[in-house]
Amino acid sequence: MTTSSAPGKVYLFGEHAVVYGEPAVPCAVERRARVTVEPREDGRVRVDAADLSLDGFTVTWGGSIDDRPDVDVPAPLLEAAMEYIEAAVDQAREAAEAPDAGFDITVQSDIPLGAGLGSSAAVVVAGIDAATRALGTELDPEEVARRAYEAEFEVQDGQASRADTFCSAMGGAVRVEGDDTRTIDAPPLPFVVGYDGGAGDTGQLVAGVRALREEHEFAADTVETVGDLTREGERLLAAADPNEEPSEDLLDDLGELMNFNHGLLEALGVSSGSLDAMVWAAREAGAHGAKLTGAGGGGCTVALDPTDETEFALGYTAECEQAFRAELATEGVRVEEP
Numbered sequence: 007m008t009t010s011s012a013p014g015k016v017y018l019f020g021e022h023a024v025v026y027g028e029p030a031v032p033c034a035v036e037r038r039a040r041v042t043v044e045p046r047e048d049g050r051v052r053v054d055a056a057d058l059s060l061d062g063f064t065v066t067w068g069g070s071i072d073d074r075p076d077v078d079v080p081a082p083l084l085e086a087a088m089e090y091i092e093a094a095v096d097q098a099r100e101a102a103e104a105p106d107a108g109f110d111i112t113v114q115s116d117i118p119l120g121a122g123l124g125s126s127a128a129v130v131v132a133g134i135d136a137a138t139r140a141l142g143t144e145l146d147p148e149e150v151a152r153r154a155y156e157a158e159f160e161v162q163d164g165q166a167s168r169a170d171t172f173c174s175a176m177g178g179a180v181r182v183e184g185d186d187t188r189t190i191d192a193p194p195l196p197f198v199v200g201y202d203g204g205a206g207d208t209g210q211l212v213a214g215v216r217a218l219r220e221e222h223e224f225a226a227d228t229v230e231t232v233g234d235l236t237r238e239g240e241r242l243l244a245a246a247d248p249n250e251e252p253s254e255d256l257l258d259d260l261g262e263l264m265n266f267n268h269g270l271l272e273a274l275g276v277s278s279g280s281l282d283a284m285v286w287a288a289r290e291a292g293a294h295g296a297k298l299t300g301a302g303g304g305g306c307t308v309a310l311d312p313t314d315e316t317e318f319a320l321g322y323t324a325e326c327e328q329a330f331r332a333e334l335a336t337e338g339v340r341v342e343e344p
């Protein structure tokens with residue numbers, strides 16, 4: 007039995023624009039998906055994903071996605087989960103040169119689903135790592151990231167960047183621009199996450215931005231402007247001491263860029279009433295800046311606030327179901343005790 011875990015992430019800057027080759031800076035946070043894998047003799051794949059809905063579900067299938075189980079989970083959710091896990095299994099089979107390998111897979115996760123914290127990437131990264139190890143092959147985190155990207159790209163019909171999967175595999179702060187992926191230094195940023203209890207459909211939201219961009223030059227310019235502010239944010243991070251608490255000035259400057267980034271995402275049509283309400287609640291509570299994180303449409307916002315004020319204010323905001331502080335996760339994918 008082999009268990010691996012991988013962290014979720016928040017975007018400091020650059021989601022959506024990253025899909026069109028602009029740079030983005032996601033940061034891994036200490037909320038993890040854990041995937042436990044046990045090889046099976048019969049070549050079948052059995053998945054137990056108890057966190058997929060409140061009731062949980064167990065599904066067994068023989069390698070064919072048409073072999074649909076009868077469980078009480080909304081069909082699109084079940085379909086997507088089967089696809090992500092199946093894509094991870096395929097990557098592991100290929101990496102370990104074991105095309106007929108079967109597995110019992112258990113997924114446990116404290117990353118809310120479809121909420122912008124990269125639950126899909128964390129599940130795929132941890133899944134590929136655990137499944138390859140279970141077959142006696144050890145991949146370095148860069149290779150896990152590369153394969154996890156292939157898996158997300160396939161499931162999301164080509165609507166995926168390398169950002170989420172690279173960040174989850176490597177941990178810490180990273181910068182991604184097209185195929186160029188690297189880890190960067192960042193001080194311990196005081197992230198506060200607000201979660202509206204909802205979710206957005208990443209593929210659909212990315213497709214919406216793509217359509218806007220093709221229709222209007224000003225929408226294409228908006229995407230480029232996100233790239234510009236991300237580069238500015240990168241310069242701020244590069245000038246900061248990664249071993250020191252960030253100064254008020256740095257937080258103000260980063261926060262201003264986050265606010266700008268949120269406005270542009272809103273203009274691109276990927277915010278929502280509840281995300282905007284949480285962003286404003288954070289700003290009014292004195293956060294240095296706040297924005298939605300991830301694909302949007304619903305889900306999570308991220309704010310910078312070293313004090314308890316933002317978390318407290320979000321706790322009293324009707325649109326916010328849960329507010330929590332998210333520490334930067336310095337470790338990416340790792341082996342866990344089963």
Ligand SMILES: Nc1ncnc2c1ncn2[C@@H]1O[C@H](COP(=O)(O)OP(=O)(O)OP(=O)(O)O)[C@@H](O)[C@H]1O
Nearest residue numbers: 055086087115119120121122123124125126300301
């Ligand atoms: N605990 C889990 N068990 C099984 N499948 C999961 C789990 N967590 C996430 N998934 C899969 O990932 C999908 C959510 O991925 P999606 O890309 O839409 O959102 P996200 O990754 O949480 O947010 P974002 O991509 O915006 O950061 C779920 O519908 C499911 O298929």
Ligand SMILES: C[C@@](O)(CCO)CC(=O)[O-]
Nearest residue numbers: 021022165166167300301
């Ligand atoms: C919206 C997006 O930029 C981030 C989703 O977390 C899509 C992607 O980069 O794959």
Ligand SMILES: [Mg+2]
Nearest residue numbers: 124125126127
């Ligand atoms: Mg995702």
